[in-house]
Amino acid sequence: MKSSILKTILVIHAMWVSSSAMSQESRFQTVVQERSYGDPYTGDMISNGVITPLDQDMHNFYIRNADGVIEVQLDADAMVGLQSRVQRGGFEAGEVVCQLGNVVREFDLPPVLYVRRNFRDAAAVRDYLAKGSKPIFDGKLYVDPVPDHVPTEKEPWVSGRFMRENGRFMDVKVGDEIYQIGTQGHDGQHRIMGLLKTADIQPFIQQAFVHGHMQGDVFHASEVALRLLENPEGKDDPALPRYLFIGDSISGNYDKALRAALKGQLNIYHPPTNCGPVRKGVRNIVQWLGAYDQPGRQWDVISFNFGHWDSKNTKEEYQADLETVISELEKTKAKLVFVTTTPIPRGYPGPNDRQSDGRAPGRIQQTMKRFINPWALEVIARHPDIGICDQHALLTNEPFYATWMDSAGNSGDGKKNPYGDLHIGGVLAEPAGRILARRILDALGKEEVPLSASSLSANDLDAKRQRPATKGMDTDDFTDLMNLNERLRRYNR
Numbered sequence: 001m002k003s004s005i006l007k008t009i010l011v012i013h014a015m016w017v018s019s020s021a022m023s024q025e026s027r028f029q030t031v032v033q034e035r036s037y038g039d040p041y042t043g044d045m046i047s048n049g050v051i052t053p054l055d056q057d058m059h060n061f062y063i064r065n066a067d068g069v070i071e072v073q074l075d076a077d078a079m080v081g082l083q084s085r086v087q088r089g090g091f092e093a094g095e096v097v098c099q100l101g102n103v104v105r106e107f108d109l110p111p112v113l114y115v116r117r118n119f120r121d122a123a124a125v126r127d128y129l130a131k132g133s134k135p136i137f138d139g140k141l142y143v144d145p146v147p148d149h150v151p152t153e154k155e156p157w158v159s160g161r162f163m164r165e166n167g168r169f170m171d172v173k174v175g176d177e178i179y180q181i182g183t184q185g186h187d188g189q190h191r192i193m194g195l196l197k198t199a200d201i202q203p204f205i206q207q208a209f210v211h212g213h214m215q216g217d218v219f220h221a222s223e224v225a226l227r228l229l230e231n232p233e234g235k236d237d238p239a240l241p242r243y244l245f246i247g248d249s250i251s252g253n254y255d256k257a258l259r260a261a262l263k264g265q266l267n268i269y270h271p272p273t274n275c276g277p278v279r280k281g282v283r284n285i286v287q288w289l290g291a292y293d294q295p296g297r298q299w300d301v302i303s304f305n306f307g308h309w310d311s312k313n314t315k316e317e318y319q320a321d322l323e324t325v326i327s328e329l330e331k332t333k334a335k336l337v338f339v340t341t342t343p344i345p346r347g348y349p350g351p352n353d354r355q356s357d358g359r360a361p362g363r364i365q366q367t368m369k370r371f372i373n374p375w376a377l378e379v380i381a382r383h384p385d386i387g388i389c390d391q392h393a394l395l396t397n398e399p400f401y402a403t404w405m406d407s408a409g410n411s412g413d414g415k416k417n418p419y420g421d422l423h424i425g426g427v428l429a430e431p432a433g434r435i436l437a438r439r440i441l442d443a444l445g446k447e448e449v450p451l452s453a454s455s456l457s458a459n460d461l462d463a464k465r466q467r468p469a470t471k472g473m474d475t476d477d478f479t480d481l482m483n484l485n486e487r488l489r490r491y492n493r
Contacts, residue, residue, distance in 0.1 A: 028067050030283075031214055033120075047219060048186070048209040050229065050287050051201065061201065063208050063219075065286050071218045072210055080200060081140075081193035082107060083185065083209055083225040091141075091165060096192065105228070107195060113162040114146035115139045115172045115181050122153035135169050135180035140223075143194040148174045185209070187273045191225040204291040205229055207272075227272060229290055236267045241300035241444060244269045244334075245436070246288060248276055248308055250342055250391075253424050257433025261451040262440065266301075277309035278321040285328045292332045299334040301443050303389065303436060307341025307372045308422065311363045312355075315375050322379045326386070335443040338380050339436060340392040341368045344422055347409020363422065368392060388493040389439040391432050395424065397491075398481065400473035404428060408469060418468045427470050430456060431481055431488075438488040454482045 031047045047070060049063030054071065062069040084107075086096050096107040117139035119125050128136065128151065136158075146159045158181070160174035169180040183190050186209060201208070201224070211223040236242065243266040245251060245258065251270065259268055271288040275281060281288075281304075291297050304325070310318050329336055344365050351370070352361040360371040373392055380386050395401045407419040424432055437451050459465060461475045481487050 027217070028070055028214065030065050030067050031070070031219065045213050045219075046209060046211050048207060048287070050290050051203045051206050051208050052291060053203045061203065061208070063210065064291075066283060072208070072221050072224075073218050074198065074224065075212070075220060075222050078198070078221055079142075079193045079223045080196045080198055081191055081223065081225045082195045083189050083191050083227040085188065086190050088165065091162065091170075096190075096195075109192070109195070110143050112145075113192075114142040114144070114159065115162050115170055115183060116142060116146050116157060116159035117181050119151055119156035119158075121156060125151045125153050125156045135182065137182035138185065139170070139172075139181040139183045140185075141170075141183050141190060141192045143192065150174055150177070185225075189227070193223055193225065196226060201226065204294055204297060207287055229272060229287070236296070238296060240265065240267050242267045242269070242298060243440060244271075244288070244299050244302045246271060246275050246281070246302065246304040247339065248274050248305070249423060250308065250432075251275070251305065251339075253429040254433035254436065257430045257454070258437050259433075260455045261434045261437035263452045265441070265446075265449065265452070275306070277313065278306035278318060278325060280309075281306055281325040282321050285325050289328065289332060292334075299332045301335040301337065301440055302329055302332065303337040303339055303440060304329065305339035305341060307368060307376070308363065310360070310372055311367050312359050312361070313372075314358045314360075315371070316358075318372070318375050319379050322376060323382075326379070326383060330383075335387070336383075336385065337387040337389055337436075337439050337443055338376065339389045340373050340376070342391050342395050342422070342424060342432070343368050343405065345405050345408035345419075347407055347417060347419065348422070349410075369396075387439060387443050389436045390491040390493065391435065394431060394435055394491045398431065400470065400478050401428065403471065403473070404469040420467075420469050426467065427456070427460060427478075430454060431478075434482065435488045435491055438485060439492040442489070442492065450485065456482065 028047065030049070031045055033045060047063065047065070049065035049070065052062045052064050052069065054060040054062050060071065060073045062071055082096065084096055090096055091109065091113065094109045094111065096109060097105070117136055119128065141162065149155065149157060149159045151158045158174060158179060160172045160179065163171040163173050163178070166180060168184070169182050172179045172181050185191050191209070205228065207227045207229050209225040209227065210219055210221040212219060212221040243262070245268070252274070255270065262268060271284070289299065292299050306322065344363055344367055346365055349364040351366040352364055354360060354371070360367055369392070380388060396405065404419060404424070408421055409417060434451060434454065441447070441449050441451070461478065463471070463475070466473070
């Protein structure tokens, strides 16, 4: 009886997955075989999504993603782990540090870790052995002992004891041999199985990566890796609006300045990933938005950008995917702000026409001005309620970006360019963060509310401390921009 009721809930909650005659593959597009980087499949079926509750003990739960919802049933001996980036040297130091915004959580590791990597089948093992036992990807770390095992056709896996980090790989001792096994999975994060328990599974604030198999409409999970989506300590101020900003590594550049400018005025979040191209947005936007339909988890304002990673996209693909993302954003009823893509400096190759297949020419001069931003703004024009924060205009018009615009980019000889690359780091990131902060407050009807003071000090602006990209800039002019809301609004629409 209970199972029947739960299946009914599942069907109602995922209305677009309505026909029982549909195949499993067409129902659940996010359930796929795990792929490794150029190696044979591991054989695991995987899926992931935001956790929503099913039963009080969390032995079963739903994950919600682009498919709707998928019921997950844990095997009796299912292992629960943490999925997170680990700072270099963290495994030797015995600690994992998870940072979400300005919230840091630490997890202690046991003194000995183990690694296991599955192969799909005997053919995958033969292929691996024929290549001379080269390094392999897609292993997982385990806190509980795992017996040493060399891969054989009848028992297709390799496992052993973690010894040390070795670049992108782990040195893993299997018997008397050392194997190199990569343990980074989705978004370059490590899966450390057994570090957490079933009781650590929490709805709405975690994303679950489930490994196992589909049986009918239910995913039977032998392993679950949890990734933190929101502040697990519950330190939202319920009196303040909730703000989500979506973007690639450029948003990481201005993250600090944005948060400082809005300090004490909003609860601020960013998805726990580089949001990359708009296609990644299509696949992940449901998870990034989380359980916004739950009390206290709504989004009041959302800013978003997709650009640099789409520098070789076609207009048709880019615009169609951007419309898909916007359709999900609009469901939240939040105020929306699109952020234009920052320019490519002139240290990259010169302007070029589109490629023969209609794609933009890549990360070269003028690509954002001629292709990506106009394509995006055509879409935004169809949605008059979406505001615009024009960071591209800021960087191409303010004089203290001139040196960076003229000189940053590829040095041509393989050496690091002292003027930087297309990222706007350090002092140059401050105006980009503050202009967006101004646009967010304006979108919320707080036009008269000033931004919090910039955290830059006199030392930060000391000419003797400036890097080549900011050397010789007019610091008075720069300071004026930091403090004059009217000038910041010049680039907002």
